[in-house]
Amino acid sequence: MPSIHSLIAENIGRSYGDVVAVANASLSLHPGEVTALIGPSGSGKTTFLRLLAGMERPDTGEIRSGQTVLASPGRHVPIETRKIGLVFQDFALFPHMSVLQNVMFGLRELAKSDRVRAAEKWLDQLGLTHRRDAYPHHLSGGEQQRTAIARALAPQPVAILLDEPFSGLDPSMRDRVREVALSAIRAAGVPALMVTHDANEALVHADRIAVIEQGSILQSGAPETVYRHPVSLAVARALGPVHPLEATDLPREWQDTLDRRSDTFWYRPEAIKLGSGIELIVKGSQLAGPVTELALALNTSAEIFAACQPGTPLTPGDRVSATIEPSLVFDFQSKSI
């Protein structure tokens, strides 16, 4: 197996006329790690993926696999020779080929028998051996997905890029398919980029997270780091709800626990913890799956929002005791609000 390098994008940019799709974006994808690229619609995440894949040429910047330059102002390795595996949201399997033939498609350089053997190895790894001769339209969504991943990994690519790979799947099977798919990708040891708009998926399943907005990578790092230490409001928002809190509305007991630097704090709803602390009146209560979303009155005009699991159902007018967890309260000072 050839040695595997990081896939590195340095300051890449791409514009369409006056529209800047990707601007000065830098990101390193490391072997064996799944990096989630998260951002709202139109943030440039798909263009970024297309630039890495070689479907588009960057106007500026450089893309490298280790020391090998794949794209730069003077050089463009086309998609056909770039050896980057792609998995699409709609799987894009070849409808006229069986599962085995799909997986063998990228193995043309091998002898026929080697091709079959290599493809079968991937089918085995992704639990598709029994579907070897089935055609795509006979497969379930999860099987199609796994075929697409086997097909992308089989030619031993220098990296694999996945565009919303799990959003087309039925929610009931999504977790299991994701498990199998991502562990196969990690086992292959290649750098992987997974484009997603699902913050939860990124936080739970990725090794690293990169947040993109308006074509720029705002922050990248371990999920825990990015979630707890967002560098900007945009990053904080990309990974889950945050709410503003004016410093003047803060109860005095809470002010002591927070290190005040600006007039507005931003907090995640789970920063508000029930059980002890100051007493607040419930203004509204809404069940939202495993947690309950509460609106609590801080004073006559200000409310805070909490996501918690109260022992008994609460109704407006009830009183609860609450504290605030400082690590989930962000203070972006003056920038980017």
Add this chain to the structure above:
Amino acid sequence: MPRWMPSVSAIPPAVMIGLVGLPVFAAIYAGLVAGDGATWAHILENRLTPYTLTTLATLILAAIMMLGLAVPAAWMISQHDFPGRAFFSWALILPLAMPGYVMAYAWADLMGVAGPLQSQIRAVTGLTAREYWFPNLFTVPGLAFVLASTLFPYVYITARAAFSMQSLATLDAARSLGARPLDLFWRVALPVAMPAILGGLCLALMEAAADYGAADFLGIQTLGVGIVRSWTSFGEPNTAARLALMLIALAAILLVTARLYQGQKGLHQTSTQWRTPGRTQLPRPIAVAATLLCAMILIICFVAPVLRLLWLASQSATRTVDLAPLIKSTLALGVLGTSGAFIAALIFTLAAKRTQTMKLATRLIAAAGYAAPGAVLGLGALFILRETGQALTGGIAITLLIWIYISRFTSAGVEPMQAALDRLPRNLDNAARSLGSKGVRQFFAVDFPLIAPGAFAAGLILFVEILKELPATLMLRPFGWDTLAVKAHAYATDERLAQATLPSLLIVFAGLAPVLLLSWRLSQTERA
């Protein structure tokens, strides 16, 4: 509703089904039971086998040529950008306006010893006509070329649609796995589009099998030619009937195959991400090659033959042709035939709306007429005439001819009307009925206005198809009722090509109208 109502409303479609179907079944019946006259061994040995083999050889060669003309052009036009792409996208449909026999006259003149091509060769090389080889149009490959060059747009249209419907992601996936442009075409795009392409090819071959005029002019003994000759020249009605049976079987196989392929709607695409606007920009030399390819196809299959006919028509000899009576009888037959087929198509379309059985019955019968070549239906009509003891004169002949037009072309009228209905919300009809509309009022207030957009197209297509029709008109027309097509053919086979050009050109120009309409409709659906 009283219980007798459904049966009354079922009468017109039932009558029409009988009317449209009878000539086909008469021909089939005659072919199955024909007993007297020439012996079976004689027919089989001297007629059936050679005519059938010639027809099959023609069709096979034409199929190869049509795929060669249509598929690369469709691939380039649907996936790539090159100079003239938008123009060729619709212009490559134009050859459909040329009936096969007109294409044959034009190319026979272009390729003749005295024609411009051979003259040029002699002028350049200084050789005499005997000293070089030049392809001969009056051969089976020549006929295949003529038919392919007018009918390839059927394949082009379906191939273009199939290519542009392919998922962009599928092609990107193939490229990311190392597929080069040619790989992409051969290993992914073509196999996925193949069912649709073969469907279009079978329809085109069915039309090719129905040809009489081009084969007769070029002296190729196809089944279509054999049917007419056996009846008129050899006086062997049974031979004609047997040949007709063979031709019907061939056409039916092609039609059913086409429908099976079309039913598949391309291979099951699991991918739903359809094409985004981006067409591949070709490198300069390849872009120029693509433009040249499309231009060459258009020149060979349309521009050169039409220009040649125009040039011939501008020569003095054509002034001896008196067009007025030809146009008069063509218009008269065209209007009568169009009216009849239009009413039949309207009745079929409305009946198909009522019950599934009716829908199936009208589809089947219309398809039977559509698949049956003009020569076969003409023969069916002659058998009916013989059984009823009538002679082919005056009013009877005209009635018979109109009947055959109805039988042959009703399905061509049903198709656009059905398409107009299919675009409407399903429950529109039920809504109208729930508001108390039925019977005549339902027809004029709801049904007809809804069908109207398709009805115009249907009328136009019917008129032009009837105007181009040759074999049945040739067999059944009464004395003094020569149409443009009949006269053009008579002049051409008489080696008075110059006189044939003016009626031929009129047919081509009339034929352009529905082709342009078709092209416009295709561009509309593509945009949708």
